[in-house]
Amino acid sequence: xxxxxxxxxxxxxxxxxxxxxxxxxxxxxxxxxxxxxxxxxxxxxxxxxxxxxxxxxxxx
Amino acid sequence: xxxxxxxxxxxxxxxxxxxxxxxxxxxxxxxxxxxxxxxxxxxxxxxxxxxxxxxxxxxx
Amino acid sequence: xxxxxxxxxxxxxxxxxxxxxxxxxxxxxxxxxxxxxxxxxxxxxxxxxxxxxxxxxxxx
Amino acid sequence: xxxxxxxxxxxxxxxxxxxxxxxxxxxxxxxxxxxxxxxxxxxxxxxxxxxxxxxxxxxx
Amino acid sequence: xxxxxxxxxxxxxxxxxxxxxxxxxxxxxxxxxxxxxxxxxxxxxxxxxxxxxxxxxxxx
Amino acid sequence: xxxxxxxxxxxxxxxxxxxxxxxxxxxxxxxxxxxxxxxxxxxxxxxxxxxxxxxxxxxx
Numbered sequence: 001x002x003x004x005x006x007x008x009x010x011x012x013x014x015x016x017x018x019x020x021x022x023x024x025x026x027x028x029x030x031x032x033x034x035x036x037x038x039x040x041x042x043x044x045x046x047x048x049x050x051x052x053x054x055x056x057x058x059x060x
Numbered sequence: 061x062x063x064x065x066x067x068x069x070x071x072x073x074x075x076x077x078x079x080x081x082x083x084x085x086x087x088x089x090x091x092x093x094x095x096x097x098x099x100x101x102x103x104x105x106x107x108x109x110x111x112x113x114x115x116x117x118x119x120x
Numbered sequence: 121x122x123x124x125x126x127x128x129x130x131x132x133x134x135x136x137x138x139x140x141x142x143x144x145x146x147x148x149x150x151x152x153x154x155x156x157x158x159x160x161x162x163x164x165x166x167x168x169x170x171x172x173x174x175x176x177x178x179x180x
Numbered sequence: 181x182x183x184x185x186x187x188x189x190x191x192x193x194x195x196x197x198x199x200x201x202x203x204x205x206x207x208x209x210x211x212x213x214x215x216x217x218x219x220x221x222x223x224x225x226x227x228x229x230x231x232x233x234x235x236x237x238x239x240x
Numbered sequence: 241x242x243x244x245x246x247x248x249x250x251x252x253x254x255x256x257x258x259x260x261x262x263x264x265x266x267x268x269x270x271x272x273x274x275x276x277x278x279x280x281x282x283x284x285x286x287x288x289x290x291x292x293x294x295x296x297x298x299x300x
Numbered sequence: 301x302x303x304x305x306x307x308x309x310x311x312x313x314x315x316x317x318x319x320x321x322x323x324x325x326x327x328x329x330x331x332x333x334x335x336x337x338x339x340x341x342x343x344x345x346x347x348x349x350x351x352x353x354x355x356x357x358x359x360x
Contacts, residue, residue, distance in 0.1 A: 001308055001350055001357070003243070003281065003309035007101060016331060018236055023327035025234035027183055030318060030323060031308070035233040039279075041187060041243065042229040049073055049102040050301055053095040053335070054085035056078055057301070061170055061177070062128035063341065067221060068121050068151070069347065076151060083150060087143035091128070091136060099339075105189055109222040110121055110320070114205035114213040116198055117121070121219065123183070123326040127341060128259040134288050138296055145294035159219075161183065161247060161262040168314055173335040174325035176318055181248050181297075182292055188242035196271060202268035210263060211248070211256060221295075227250070230241055254348050258356055265354035275353040281307060282349040 002028050009057075010044035022025060032041050063099050065088050069117075070104035077102060122148050123159050130164035137162060167169075183219050189237075190224035197222060223224050242268050244278050247298075257282060269291035302328055303339050309357075310344035317342060 004024060012020075025038045047058035064084060072080075085098045107118035124144060132140075145158045167178035184204060194202075205218045227238035244264060254262075265278045287298035301322060312320075325338045347358035 001345065003279070003307040005305045006302055006328075007304075008211065012331065014236070015232075016240070017228060018239070020229035020327065020331060022234045023234060023330060025231070027320065027323035027327050028306075031312065031320065040231040041225065042231075044229065045101065045254070045301065048077060048094035049104065051085070051100040051102075053098065054082045056081060056358060058073070058074070059078070062126055063166065063339070064127075065125045066148075067123040072151065079150060080147065083147035084144060087140065087147050088126075090139060090143060091132065099303070105121065107223065108197060109224065111197075111201035111205070111220040111222075113218065114202045116194070116201060118194070119198070121273070123219070130327070132299070137288060138299070141291035141296060145252065145291070158182070160291040162291075164289065165341065168317060169344065171273045171321035171325070171336065171340040171342075174322045176314070176321060178250065179318070181285065183247040186243045186268075187244075188244055192271065198265065200271060203270060204264060207260065207263035207267050208246075211252065211260060225241065254358070255349060258359070259355060261351035262354045265326070265351070278353065281345065281350040282351075284349065 001037060001039075002031070002033060003041075004028065005041045005043065007043045007045050009050070012044075015040055061097060061099075061100075062091070062093060064088065065101045065103065067103045067105050069110070070106055072104075121157060121159075122151070123161075124148065125161045125163065127163045127165050129167055129170070132164075133142065181214060181217060181219075182211070183221075184208065185221045185223065187223045187225050190226055192224075205222070241279075242271070242273060242276060243281075244268065245281045245283065246281045247285050249290070250286055252284075301337060301339075302333065303333070303341075304328065305341045305343065307343045307345050309350070310346055312344075 127169045230237045291298040348358045
């Protein structure tokens with residue numbers, strides 16, 4: 001703990017994910033926890049699986 | 061908020077998902093929230109990743 | 121399956137939840153699944169545990 | 181209920197998943213619940229979507 | 241990893257949870273992972289926050 | 301999207317949560333998304349609901 005999940009649109013590169021988990025971990029360490037305690041799970045979401053206001057994100 | 065996730069068997073069409081998020085959003089708006097506040101995340105689940113009573117759904 | 125979770129602000133009444141799960145279940149049944157297959161988990165979220173645009177919802 | 185999710189590295193075989201859901205269900209039944217009440221959802225996670233200590237698991 | 245969540249009705253004792261996480265961990269280790277890799281998060285769910293077939297579990 | 305959840309031990313102050321969501325949002329914006337797209341849900345977890353290596357965190 002802390003355990004973090006990130007649901008975001010698919011298509012990010014490994015380099016982007018590498019940077020993201022580094023930055024999220026550093027932000028979380030300000031709580032006073034060691035880096036080793038921070039775990040992050042990324043979920044790649046297709047736009048047709050995400051909706052706001054009753055419309056799929058893939059529908060524009 | 062509200063934030064809704066739907067884990068369901070993979071294989072539904074875009075049209076089915078389009079209808080589902082529309083209907084779920086309308087049902088949720090009865091709480092008194094605007095459509096724009098309702099977010100929905102669908103997760104497509106293979107039958108071999110779901111189990112009930114100790115058996116994978118893919119096992120019949 | 122389908123398995124649905126709803127994270128929403130705490131404070132809704134039992135009557136509101138009763139109506140919500142009824143409506144969400146009926147919306148989901150249009151996929152062709154029986155009512156008995158639809159399961160819903162509600163999570164009551166305090167406003168100080170939800171953030172958008174970098175600010176807690178409790179901060180106004 | 182109980183409803184169990186298992187996020188684990190992708191690559192396990194159907195046979196491993198079959199055994200896992202059987203064992204997890206039996207462990208959970210010790211709570212006094214019938215097998216039919218225990219539901220399990222497995223999520224296969226690529227190593228580049230999991231991080232500990234600020235580094236992706238795929239980075240060694 | 242593996243990372244396991246258990247949503248179950250509130251009311252279980254610490255002793256029941258202690259036994260449950262021990263048993264779930266041992267079941268998961270059969271995948272060939274060490275005990276230290278297995279993490280479990282329990283969520284206590286009020287019966288009025290769980291529904292099946294369109295009815296809250298608290299409604300009998 | 302992105303949608304972020306943080307499961308962490310209960311007991312953090314509002315001020316700590318305020319800082320955390322600010323920092324996590326800024327870290328996520330490096331992906332090229334606007335602040336308004338970033339949503340965060342914090343879940344406060346009692347130590348007796350978290351286990352590693354088969355033991356509850358509350359057991360020391």
